[in-house]
Amino acid sequence: MQISSATDQPDQDETIRVAEAQRDPDGWIHIRIQPQVLLTTPEGRRLYLAWRDVYWVFKVQTAAEAYDLRDALVACFAAVGKFGATAVKESLDGAVKGMPSSRPHTESESSPPSV
Numbered sequence: 001m002q003i004s005s006a007t008d009q010p011d012q013d014e015t016i017r018v019a020e021a022q023r024d025p026d027g028w029i030h031i032r033i034q035p036q037v038l039l040t041t042p043e044g045r046r047l048y049l050a051w052r053d054v055y056w057v058f059k060v061q062t063a064a065e066a067y068d069l070r071d072a073l074v075a076c077f078a079a080v081g082k083f084g085a086t087a088v089k090e091s092l093d094g095a096v097k098g099m100p101s102s103r104p105h106t107e108s109e110s111s112p113p114s115v
């Protein structure tokens with residue numbers, strides 16, 4: 001497994017500062033994370049498509065919590081890249097009681113979708 005990351009924004013903290021200044025009336029800063037899957041069309045175009053119905057919403061109260069969340073996610077992704085997804089999940093299973101388990105995929109889900 002290989003992992004890479006990038007940002008198009010020179011100041012990665014700017015988005016959180018804006019979100020903190022314009023937080024929802026409930027007082028939380030909402031951070032949504034949704035994976036995207038790279039697919040190639042028959043014409044050779046490469047498209048990132050959102051992985052439908054797979055997302056997480058984190059609610060934090062301060063910018064500092066958002067930065068801590070970002071750092072924790074960076075560490076988690078780095079661990080997955082170094083040790084593999086199964087090893088990281090097994091490591092966390094013992095540490096996080098009630099951690100949701102993923103549903104098993106079916107054989108048809110193993111085939112790439114048509115674009």
